[in-house]
Amino acid sequence: MRGRAAGHGGDYASVVMDSPVPPPPAAGPGPRRRDRHGRGMRGPVAPPQVPLAASRSDVFADLVQDSVERLERRWPQLADIDFMVLEVPRLDAAPEPWNDEAVPLGGTIAAREGRPPRVVVYRRPVEIRTKGRDERAALVHEVVVEQVAELLGLTPETVDPRYGED
Numbered sequence: 001m002r003g004r005a006a007g008h009g010g011d012y013a014s015v016v017m018d019s020p021v022p023p024p025p026a027a028g029p030g031p032r033r034r035d036r037h038g039r040g041m042r043g044p045v046a047p048p049q050v051p052l053a054a055s056r057s058d059v060f061a062d063l064v065q066d067s068v069e070r071l072e073r074r075w076p077q078l079a080d081i082d083f084m085v086l087e088v089p090r091l092d093a094a095p096e097p098w099n100d101e102a103v104p105l106g107g108t109i110a111a112r113e114g115r116p117p118r119v120v121v122y123r124r125p126v127e128i129r130t131k132g133r134d135e136r137a138a139l140v141h142e143v144v145v146e147q148v149a150e151l152l153g154l155t156p157e158t159v160d161p162r163y164g165e166d
Helices: 057-073 075-082 123-129 133-152
Strands: 082-086 106-109 120-124
Touching: 057 075, 057 082, 057 123, 057 133, 106 133, 120 123, 120 133, 123 133
Parallel strands: 082 120
Antiparallel strands: 106 120
16 A cells, blocks of 8 residues: 545555556457356347247237138138237126126127228137147137137138137
């Protein structure tokens, strides 16, 4: 220790290091370094154009879209129907009070005032009744088939011959 620290009147001392401070690392690409807090590698895990995770609602909407595309091969007129995903059915739109077993998984809205007909799939009731992705995909397809059949005035087996096999 040498001298006194500037601005202090007493026993404070400044510390002088005997060895020089190493220069900062050169800028540019170099080896990746571990985060000093122990949480893994620094920097992005994936390129910015790749989503790291899709939300549950996005995954569910993809299941509905896959089901619709599967049916459109056989029924091209489905291109004129809007397919929607809603979280839960509205209580004020229910024709009668629901109990736990009567909560709808889907519904239809007839065409009106220049709007195309709509098929609605309710995400939360479907998710609650399924355990895995495959089971969820099968139930979503069943709901879409049933609602399309109702709109077209057909039986679900006519809309999809494999209906009920899953």
